[in-house]
Amino acid sequence: MTNAGIGATMGSSSSNEAGQRRPTSLRTQNPEVYYSDDAIVTADDATIAELKRIAAGNPRLRSRLCTHPDPSSGLHEMLIVHHREAYVRPHKHLGKPESFHVIEGTAQVVIFEDDGRIREVLEMAPYGHGAACYYRMPEKVYHSILITSEWLVFHETTAGPFDPARTAFPDWAPDGSDAAEVQAYVTRTGTLAAEHLDRRGKA
DSSP states (O other), X not given: OOHXXXXXXXXXXXXXXXXXXXXXXXXXXXXXXXXOOOSSOOOOHHHHHHHHHHHHTSTTOEEEEEOSSSTTOSEEEEEEEEETTOOOOOBEESXXXXXXXXXXXXXXXXXXXXXXXXXXXXXXXXXXXSSBOEEEEOTTOEEEEEEOSXXXXXXXXXXXXXXXGGEEOOTTSOOSSOHHHHHHHHHHHHHHHHHHHHHHHHO
């Protein structure tokens, strides 16, 4: 689909002279990442539905709308969509924190020690569901996401500019290239996360 075609299907909360929703403009960075050239970037139900459609068609089952102007921006704000089967490789950020606000869906954010042992598990859901709806993660903390609903939609904010060297990956988790290895790791981590939560509940 062309950018024009995508833009035509993605509604925004802006209105045109006829009082109808004006589609959000999109600029493709890669098959998973989009930017908007709108002066005021908005997102609504149609935006999220289209991001889900894009994610479902991507091998890694994810997509994002970056609401900052470009990768060199000093502040990065992103509306991110992951399918349940998306693998979020454990990672940590160097020299920058991140914040995470759940819009739709549920997940467990797993926080690791440097050797891969689980330090903490954050149960995440939108506001009003009795779980955490927001976190701010400091730098140099390994973390991952286990998605427990069909879709997870969240707003993430971090410092720019984009530099892949500022994200580090451990050697104790799969890199994502072997599906069987990923599935085994995710299943094992899910079991350990459940055990962690059970112990915490009994403490």
